[in-house]
Amino acid sequence: MARKTSLSLEALVGLGSEKLAQIILDEATANAPFRKKVNAALAGAKGADAVAALIDRRLAALEKARAMVAWEKEKDFAADLAATVETIVKELAAADAALAVERLLRFIDTHATVFERIDDSSGRIQDVYWRAAQAAPDLAAKMPDDQRAGLIKPLTKSLGVDTHGLGAGVAIALAPLLPEAALAAWERTLKGAGDDDRTVSVRQAIADARGDLDHFLALEAQRPDWRQEPLRAAEKLFAAGRLDEALSWARREHRGGFAYAIETDIAEGRISRPHDLQRVDLEARILEAQGDRKAAQALRWQAFETTLNPGPLRAYLKKLGDFEEDDEVARAFAHVEASPNIYLALAFFAGWPRLDLAAKLVLAHAGRWEGRHYGALGTTGGALEEAHPLAASILYRALLDDILARGKSQAYGHGARYLAKLGMLSANISDWRTLDDHIAYGQTLRKTHGRKFGFWSLTEAKPKR
Structure with a gap:
C-alpha cells in the first residue's frame, strides 16, 4: 500500500524549481490574492524600493476607490486587503521597517472610506484592519531610534481621519517607542488639535510615556464625567x-x-x-x-x-x-x-465548588426554581448529576416544565433531552422525599401536556393521537 504523501519543505524542494514554478504560475493565474503575494515576492528580490512601489500602487487605487463592493465579492475583497497587509508586514518590513510602517499607516487610514463601501456584516474587513493596527508596534520597534521621530506626522494625520478608533489605537501603542523630544513636540501639536476623546487618550499615552503622571491626571479631569x-x-x-x-x-x-x-x-x-x-x-x-x-x-x-x-x-x-x-x-x-438571592447562592456553591451545599440549596427551595433561567440551572444540573441526582432532577424538571408550559416548540429538543436525563437519574434515587417519583411525574406530564405532539415525537414515550 502506498504511503500517504504529505506536504513538507523537503518534499516540495524535491519537486524541482521548474515544476514548483509552474504550480505557482497556475495558482497565481486563478487566485488574485495569491498572485499579489507572488508579485510581492518577485519585487522583494529587487529590493525595498521595488516592494514599496508595488504597495504604493495598491494603496493609491484603494485610496481613490469609491464604488460600492457587492456583498458576493466581500470575501475576495477581504483576501485582497489581507494580501496587501501581508506584503507590507512580511516583504517590505524585512527590507526596510520605516518604509513598512509608513505604508501600514497609509493602509489603516483607508478604513473610513472602505467601511462605507461595503456591508461588512461578517466582520472580515474590519478584522483585516485591526490586524494591521496590531502589527504596527512590532514594525515600529524594528525602526532605528533616529527614524521614529518621523512617525509623528503620519500618526497625527491618522488621528484626523480616524472613525473607528484604529488611528488612536495605533498612536497610543506607538507612543512608548518615540524619543522624548518627539513626544514633547507631539504633545504641543495635539494640544491645539481639540479636546475630543481620542485626542485626549493619545495625549494621555504621551504623558504616560514621558512619566508625567500629573499631566495624565489633569487630562483625565478634563474629560466629561461619563x-x-x-x-x-x-x-x-x-x-x-x-x-x-x-x-x-x-x-x-x-x-x-x-x-x-x-x-x-x-x-x-x-x-x-x-x-x-x-x-x-x-x-x-x-x-x-x-x-x-x-x-x-x-x-x-x-x-x-x-x-x-x-x-x-x-x-x-x-x-x-x-x-x-x-x-x-x-x-x-x-x-x-x-x-434570599437563591440563584446567586446556587452559582456561588456550584462555582466554589461545594456541590453538597448546592444540592442542599436546591432541595430547600424545590418549588421556587424557574426554568426560564436555563443558563443558571442547566450547568449546575449537569454538575450535580453524579453525586446528587435528586437535586439535579429538580433543576431538570424546572427546565422541562417551563418549556412545556410556555409551549416553546423551538426548545422541544432540549426538553426531550431533559426528560431522558430524568429517566436515567431516577434509577439512582431511592428517596424522593416530598416529590413525585419519576413515573408519577411522567404521568402528570402526559396529562397536562399530552397534546404537545411535537415534543412527544422527540421522546421514547409517544402517546397516541
Missing part, C-alpha cells in the same frame, strides 16, 4: 506611591462604562458593573498599603455579602491568619445559604 476612568487613574497613583490621592480617585463615582447581566443577575433582576468589584479590590489594596488592614478586610467582606461573588471572599480569606480561615469560611457559607 468618560472618566477613575480606577485607571487610581491604579497609576497607587503604583507611584501617592496613596491618599489614589484612594480619593478610587472612591470617585464611576458614571460611565458598561453594565452587563449574567444568568444569575437576570434571575435576580439586577445588573452588574465590572468596575464595582475592581474598585473594591483596588481600594482594599490601597487601605492595606496605608496600614488600615481592618478597613480593607471590612470592605472585602461587605462586597462579598452584597454580591455573593467569590472573588472578594477569596481575597478576604487570603489575608486571614492560619487559624481564622475555617471559621470565616463557615460564616460565609451560612450567609450564602440564608440569602
Whole structure:
C-alpha cells in the first residue's frame, strides 16, 4: 500500500524549481490574492524600493476607490486587503521597517472610506484592519531610534481621519517607542488639535510615556464625567506611591462604562458593573498599603455579602491568619445559604465548588426554581448529576416544565433531552422525599401536556393521537 504523501519543505524542494514554478504560475493565474503575494515576492528580490512601489500602487487605487463592493465579492475583497497587509508586514518590513510602517499607516487610514463601501456584516474587513493596527508596534520597534521621530506626522494625520478608533489605537501603542523630544513636540501639536476623546487618550499615552503622571491626571479631569476612568487613574497613583490621592480617585463615582447581566443577575433582576468589584479590590489594596488592614478586610467582606461573588471572599480569606480561615469560611457559607438571592447562592456553591451545599440549596427551595433561567440551572444540573441526582432532577424538571408550559416548540429538543436525563437519574434515587417519583411525574406530564405532539415525537414515550 502506498504511503500517504504529505506536504513538507523537503518534499516540495524535491519537486524541482521548474515544476514548483509552474504550480505557482497556475495558482497565481486563478487566485488574485495569491498572485499579489507572488508579485510581492518577485519585487522583494529587487529590493525595498521595488516592494514599496508595488504597495504604493495598491494603496493609491484603494485610496481613490469609491464604488460600492457587492456583498458576493466581500470575501475576495477581504483576501485582497489581507494580501496587501501581508506584503507590507512580511516583504517590505524585512527590507526596510520605516518604509513598512509608513505604508501600514497609509493602509489603516483607508478604513473610513472602505467601511462605507461595503456591508461588512461578517466582520472580515474590519478584522483585516485591526490586524494591521496590531502589527504596527512590532514594525515600529524594528525602526532605528533616529527614524521614529518621523512617525509623528503620519500618526497625527491618522488621528484626523480616524472613525473607528484604529488611528488612536495605533498612536497610543506607538507612543512608548518615540524619543522624548518627539513626544514633547507631539504633545504641543495635539494640544491645539481639540479636546475630543481620542485626542485626549493619545495625549494621555504621551504623558504616560514621558512619566508625567500629573499631566495624565489633569487630562483625565478634563474629560466629561461619563468618560472618566477613575480606577485607571487610581491604579497609576497607587503604583507611584501617592496613596491618599489614589484612594480619593478610587472612591470617585464611576458614571460611565458598561453594565452587563449574567444568568444569575437576570434571575435576580439586577445588573452588574465590572468596575464595582475592581474598585473594591483596588481600594482594599490601597487601605492595606496605608496600614488600615481592618478597613480593607471590612470592605472585602461587605462586597462579598452584597454580591455573593467569590472573588472578594477569596481575597478576604487570603489575608486571614492560619487559624481564622475555617471559621470565616463557615460564616460565609451560612450567609450564602440564608440569602434570599437563591440563584446567586446556587452559582456561588456550584462555582466554589461545594456541590453538597448546592444540592442542599436546591432541595430547600424545590418549588421556587424557574426554568426560564436555563443558563443558571442547566450547568449546575449537569454538575450535580453524579453525586446528587435528586437535586439535579429538580433543576431538570424546572427546565422541562417551563418549556412545556410556555409551549416553546423551538426548545422541544432540549426538553426531550431533559426528560431522558430524568429517566436515567431516577434509577439512582431511592428517596424522593416530598416529590413525585419519576413515573408519577411522567404521568402528570402526559396529562397536562399530552397534546404537545411535537415534543412527544422527540421522546421514547409517544402517546397516541
